[in-house]
Amino acid sequence: MNQHSRILFAGDPHGNFKPLIAAVHKYQPEAVILLGDYDLEMPLESCLQEIVNLTEIWWIAGNYDFESPEKYNNLFHSALSDKDLHLKVTKIAGLRVAGLGGIFLGRVWYPPQQPKWLGKQHYLYNQSVNIKRFDLSLKYKSAIWHDEFEILKTLKADILVTHEAPGSHRYGFKAIDELAIAMGVKNIFHGHLHENYIGTINKKINVFGVAKNAVVDLGGNTLESDNQAIQYLV
Ligand SMILES: [Zn+2]
Numbered sequence: 751m752n753q754h755s756r757i758l759f760a761g762d763p764h765g766n767f768k769p770l771i772a773a774v775h776k777y778q779p780e781a782v783i784l785l786g787d788y789d790l791e792m793p794l795e796s797c798l799q800e801i802v803n804l805t806e807i808w809w810i811a812g813n814y815d816f817e818s819p820e821k822y823n824n825l826f827h828s829a830l831s832d833k834d835l836h837l838k839v840t841k842i843a844g845l846r847v848a849g850l851g852g853i854f855l856g857r858v859w860y861p862p863q864q865p866k867w868l869g870k871q872h873y874l875y876n877q878s879v880n881i882k883r884f885d886l887s888l889k890y891k892s893a894i895w896h897d898e899f900e901i902l903k904t905l906k907a908d909i910l911v912t913h914e915a916p917g918s919h920r921y922g923f924k925a926i927d928e929l930a931i932a933m934g935v936k937n938i939f940h941g942h943l944h945e946n947y948i949g950t951i952n953k954k955i956n957v958f959g960v961a962k963n964a965v966v967d968l969g970g971n972t973l974e975s976d977n978q979a980i981q982y983l984v
Pocket residue numbers: 762764787812942943944962
């Protein structure tokens with residue numbers, strides 16, 4: 751097996767899992783990592799039925815996965831619910847992979863602004879008694895929370911997978927660069943912006959943007975894509 755294809759990364763499927771399934775049949779990776787935004791009308795394992803026994807399947811959530819209780823449940827209560835990489839480091843095909851799902855949300859934390867809430871408990875505690883909520887709404891669940899982000903920063907990893915983009919992209923966040931540098935990662939793979947590109951941060955961390963329905967390998971090579979054009983950013 752080609753060393754680069756032992757892990758494949760899938761950009762936002764938005765309901766179309768065919769490119770990922772085709773790539774798994776073709777390249778037989780040890781594992782695949784899905785970068786969020788699934789638009790699930792059925793549980794994740796049902797969409798991936800063809801490959802569920804052929805490879806390890808890991809994922810992070812995107813913003814669309816919190817859009818409705820159905821989409822949320824089809825991911826977070828699926829048979830693959832324990833394969834969520836968010837806020838931890840997981841050994842996958844011999845590499846340490848850190849995950850950061852969700853998005854930066856103005857009402858929670860939108861770097862470089864200061865966080866509005868330090869964490870979920872801080873937010874919940876400060877809701878008025880009349881509307882006291884003991885559980886977060888889906889919108890708030892989709893947010894990246896500052897305190898959890900800071901804890902992730904203290905861990906070490908080889909690869910960071912995120913839904914949001916780092917500062918290498920014009921719509922990215924420097925906070926993710928700082929996370930990657932602190933964790934000592936060499937490569938970042940992200941979805942969300944539906945664009946295939948290769949970039950660099952801090953002169954030595956490679957960034958691979960993975961487009962909607964695209965599949966890339968560990969070397970950032972695009973194996974499946976709606977649009978073969980790849981942009982190179984400095
Ligand atoms: Zn998307």
